[in-house]
Amino acid sequence: MEISTKKLNDIDVVHISGRLDAYTSEEAEKTINALLDKGTTKLLVDFAKVDYISSSGLRIMLASLKRLNRIKGSIKLANLKPALKEVFEISGFNQLFNFYENEEDAVKSFGTDSTV
Amino acid sequence: MPAKTDFDIDIALYALNYATRLLVSELDPEKLVRQIIETVADFSESSEISLFNYDENDTSFSLQTAYSKGQLVESEHEFKLTPEIKKCFASKNPAWYDLQLIDNIPFPAAGPIKNQKCLCFPLVGQDNQVMGLLVLAYGLEKQFLENEMQILRVIVSLCSTCLEKTRLFKQATIDGLTELYTRRYFDVILQKEMNRLKYREGELCFLMTDIDHFKDFNDTYGHQQGDTVLKELASLCINYKKDEVERIPCRYGGEEFALIFPSLPKAKILEFVEELRQTCEKHAFSGQKKSLQVTFSGGLASITSKDNLNLGQFIKRADDMLYKAKEAGRNRIYDYSTHSIKK
Incomplete structure (x- = not known):
């Protein structure tokens, strides 16, 4: 698993690639928590290169969502592969998270909607 | 070391829902075993896990798969039923034992817990028959909150049911002569x-x-x-x-x-x-x-x-x-x- 971050105006974009499982999710958690600790309120996670998300990976997204909701921030998920998106939807997470087809759409959405 | 206090039950329940969906969707026995190991790793915070098959009818016992620090590991070692495992199977409940690592594969050891320990979970299927064993390795300091343990027990029960389902599914869908799907x-x-x-x-x-x-x-x-x-x-x-x-x-x-x-x-x-x-x-x-x-x-x-x-x-x-x-x-x-x- 590899993880990188970039800043697009006031949005923190996180790119993850590979498998987000019990063994690799600690690094992803540290990276995202570091951004949250710095006070980001707009977080975009790009899953274009993610093949598998275990429940550990999901926990990180849920924990980030909780933290951001407390400060009226928001998290957007972009580029989820169809099979992963399907499991997210069947599990009801489309009620919690906003999914976007690509990074550009997710970035645009921050302009009109600052909460999840 | 004190027990963890940052366990978030809401997040754990959402994760449980997601893990359940991943497990029940899998019909291929080999892929399911991998999914079981991943799921148990997620919920147990153990980085060394082993899964053994057991057949109550002929008491055969063998290693199915094992996981160490994110990788599946193999071993030629012939694992045998021990008095500790028999006791665990008889109780049909999880139990702590001293840990031995054989080719990086966690296995319960005889005697009192010394430097490391392992949590042994019997996999109990239909009619309360024991069909396998999960062994999770931990340091001495590991303690579970009650919620955390209950969720892990739900996961293990779910894994047992899914394993049984895929085995029955395979039996029902494989042609006896050719071993092709029906x-x-x-x-x-x-x-x-x-x-x-x-x-x-x-x-x-x-x-x-x-x-x-x-x-x-x-x-x-x-x-x-x-x-x-x-x-x-x-x-x-x-x-x-x-x-x-x-x-x-x-x-x-x-x-x-x-x-x-x-x-x-x-x-x-x-x-x-x-x-x-x-x-x-x-x-x-x-x-x-x-x-x-x-x-x-x-x-x-x-x-x-x-x-x-x-x-x-x-x-x-x-x-x-x-x-x-x-x-x-x-x-x-x-x-x-x-x-x-x-x-």
Whole structure:
């Protein structure tokens, strides 16, 4: 698993690639928590290169969502592969998270909607 | 060290919901075992986990798989039932034991807990029969909150049920003679793959085959020899380039086999099915003093998410091509999209 971050105006974009499982999710958690600790309120996670998300990976997204909701921030998920998106939807997470087809759409959405 | 206090029950329940969906969706026993290990790793915070099979009827006990720091590990070691494991099975409840690592595989040791410990979970299935053992390695300091332990128990029960389900499913869907999937499973899985097309790019292909002159072959050599041919050709369909070409091999009818290709590009599949035909042609089938030559004909059909076909129409396309291949002289494969002879 590899993880990188970039800043697009006031949005923190996180790119993850590979498998987000019990063994690799600690690094992803540290990276995202570091951004949250710095006070980001707009977080975009790009899953274009993610093949598998275990429940550990999901926990990180849920924990980030909780933290951001407390400060009226928001998290957007972009580029989820169809099979992963399907499991997210069947599990009801489309009620919690906003999914976007690509990074550009997710970035645009921050302009009109600052909460999840 | 004090017990963890940052356990978030809301997040744990959402994660449990997600893990349940991942587990119950898996029908392939090998993939399920991997999913079980991943899920247990997620909920247990153990980085070394082993899973053992157990059969209460003949008391056979063997390592199924093991996981160490994110990787699956293998071992030639012959693990045996120990008094600790028997005690754990009798109680049908999790229990802590001293830990030994054999080839990085956690296993309960006899005697009091010393430097490291392991949590042993019996996998209890239908009729409360024990069907396996999960062993999770921990340092001495590990403590579980009650909520955390209850969720792990739910996960382990779910894993047991899913393991049992896939084993029963396999028994019900594998043809006894050829070890190919049955016709009933073919219908189910082809429909499932057709439905999946809307979530993925690319094509879905399947090949319908029929052994050439099989009736004459049976009349000449007898049905036992015919069964040998069916078994050997089925073995080719299952194993030829198994690691390179993902396929779901099925027995459609008597001597008709169908191969579903759920993931590969069509060009690669065309290449593969032609190679398979040639391999069959050259294969020396056993059972007679002089080796026997057997050939098959095939019809290949493919669809994309844009094609508006139902299951019957899709099968008919391959069947029509098979018929044409037979008419054209047999021992060849016709592709629906080109109608060209692939010999």
